[in-house]
Amino acid sequence: MTTPSVAASGNTIATPPGNATAQWASLTARVAEVCERMPVAGGVGALARELSHTPLPGSPELSYREVLSRGGWYRLGGVVDGSDASISRDLEHWAEAALAECDGxxxxxxxxxxxxALFAxxxxxxxxxxxxxxxxxAADFIQVEIEELQEVVSHPLFADETVPGSLEELLDPPGLRRSSAKPLGAPFYTLRRVTDIAAFLARxxxxxxxxxxxxxxxxxxxxxxxGQAAQFSNHWALAIREHLDRYRQPILQATPLVAINGExxxxxxxxxxxxLALQAALNRFDRQAGYPMAWFFHMLTSKTLPHAVAFAVIDDVQSGFSYLPERDVKVLRDWIHRPYGF
Known part of the structure; x- marks a missing residue:
C-alpha cells in the first residue's frame, strides 16, 4: 500500500482576513510539507522542532511545542482485495457507485x-x-493540528453472504472490534489545520x-x-470548528480543551x-494542575468539579472567610451573575 498524500485529509487553515491570507497560505503549505516528510517514528517532539524552523514570512521564528494529543478516532478508508491490493481509495464513493449499479x-x-474477497x-x-x-x-498563539494516521483493514465486505441492513452498516458495521486490525502501511503525519487563535476569536x-x-x-x-501565573496555551488548546450554514455563511466555534496527556x-x-476543608481541596487541585484558579476553569469544561463548588466559595467569602485574591473573587462573581460552560 502506498502512503496517502497530505491532500487526502482535506487540510484546512483558519486565517486572519485581508492581506495576511497569502502569508498564511505560504505557512500552511510549508507546515504540510514538513508533515509529509517527517517520519512518525521520530516522535512529535522532532516534528515540533522542525516546525520551529518554519517561520511565518516576515516574522521571527516561533517555538512550537506539543501540548495535547487526542486519539481513539478513525475515518473511513478505501477498499482492498485479499492480497491488500487497492480497489478504491474511497470506500463510501465505491459503495455508492456499486449500489447504484444494482439499482439500490x-x-x-x-x-x-x-x-x-473485498475488505474495507x-x-x-x-x-x-x-x-x-x-x-x-492569552489568545496570542498559533495552534497547529496535525493528524497521525495509519490505514488498517477494517472488516470484510459481504462475508459469508451476509447482507447489511443499510449502506451505513456496510461502511461501518456497529459493534465492530477494532483492536486487532491489520496495518496496511506505516503511520504518517498530515496537516489538519493552522489557526491564528487571536484572529479566529476576533472573527x-x-x-x-x-x-x-x-x-x-x-x-x-x-x-x-x-493569567498572572501561567501562559494560557501551556495549559489549554482550542477545538476549532468552522462550517457554512444553510445561507452559506461561515459559523465559527471554539471550545477549550485541557492540555493534559494523562490523568x-x-x-x-x-x-x-x-x-478550611474546601480551601485545602481547591489548593490541592491547583497544585496538581500547576497554576492558581485551575479548579474554576476545569469546572467550566469538565465534570471534574460540580458548579456547586463555586457557590460554596462565594458563601465563604460572604461569611468573611475569603481565601481567594480579590481579582479571583470578581471573576467568580461575574460567572455566578451570568453562568456559562462548555
Missing part, C-alpha cells in the same frame, strides 16, 4: 461481490495539538455582538490569578465542603 438493491450488491479499510487517527506563542495575551466576536463562552473564558483567565487533576473535596 443491497441483496444484488452482496450477490455480485460475495466471491470477490479505515484510518486510525490521533490529533496532535502544537502551539507557538506570538505575544503575551467569532464579529459574528455576534455579545461575547461567546470562549471569549468570556479567556477574559476570565486574563483577569484571574491564572487530569482530581478534586478531593467532600460533598458540601466549606471553609
Amino acid at each position: 438493491d443491497l441483496h444484488t450488491l452482496a450477490d455480485r461481490h460475495v466471491d470477490d 479499510t479505515r484510518f486510525n487517527g490521533m490529533t496532535h495539538y502544537l502551539v507557538a506563542a506570538t505575544g503575551n495575551g 467569532m466576536r464579529a459574528q455576534k455582538p455579545d461575547a461567546q463562552p470562549v471569549h468570556r473564558f479567556i477574559a476570565a483567565w486574563e483577569a484571574s490569578s491564572a 487530569p487533576p482530581h478534586f478531593q473535596g467532600a460533598f458540601g465542603a466549606q471553609g
Whole structure:
C-alpha cells in the first residue's frame, strides 16, 4: 500500500482576513510539507522542532511545542482485495457507485461481490495539538493540528453472504472490534489545520455582538490569578470548528480543551465542603494542575468539579472567610451573575 498524500485529509487553515491570507497560505503549505516528510517514528517532539524552523514570512521564528494529543478516532478508508491490493481509495464513493449499479438493491450488491474477497479499510487517527506563542495575551498563539494516521483493514465486505441492513452498516458495521486490525502501511503525519487563535476569536466576536463562552473564558483567565501565573496555551488548546450554514455563511466555534496527556487533576473535596476543608481541596487541585484558579476553569469544561463548588466559595467569602485574591473573587462573581460552560 502506498502512503496517502497530505491532500487526502482535506487540510484546512483558519486565517486572519485581508492581506495576511497569502502569508498564511505560504505557512500552511510549508507546515504540510514538513508533515509529509517527517517520519512518525521520530516522535512529535522532532516534528515540533522542525516546525520551529518554519517561520511565518516576515516574522521571527516561533517555538512550537506539543501540548495535547487526542486519539481513539478513525475515518473511513478505501477498499482492498485479499492480497491488500487497492480497489478504491474511497470506500463510501465505491459503495455508492456499486449500489447504484444494482439499482439500490443491497441483496444484488452482496450477490455480485460475495466471491470477490473485498475488505474495507479505515484510518486510525490521533490529533496532535502544537502551539507557538506570538505575544503575551492569552489568545496570542498559533495552534497547529496535525493528524497521525495509519490505514488498517477494517472488516470484510459481504462475508459469508451476509447482507447489511443499510449502506451505513456496510461502511461501518456497529459493534465492530477494532483492536486487532491489520496495518496496511506505516503511520504518517498530515496537516489538519493552522489557526491564528487571536484572529479566529476576533472573527467569532464579529459574528455576534455579545461575547461567546470562549471569549468570556479567556477574559476570565486574563483577569484571574491564572493569567498572572501561567501562559494560557501551556495549559489549554482550542477545538476549532468552522462550517457554512444553510445561507452559506461561515459559523465559527471554539471550545477549550485541557492540555493534559494523562490523568487530569482530581478534586478531593467532600460533598458540601466549606471553609478550611474546601480551601485545602481547591489548593490541592491547583497544585496538581500547576497554576492558581485551575479548579474554576476545569469546572467550566469538565465534570471534574460540580458548579456547586463555586457557590460554596462565594458563601465563604460572604461569611468573611475569603481565601481567594480579590481579582479571583470578581471573576467568580461575574460567572455566578451570568453562568456559562462548555
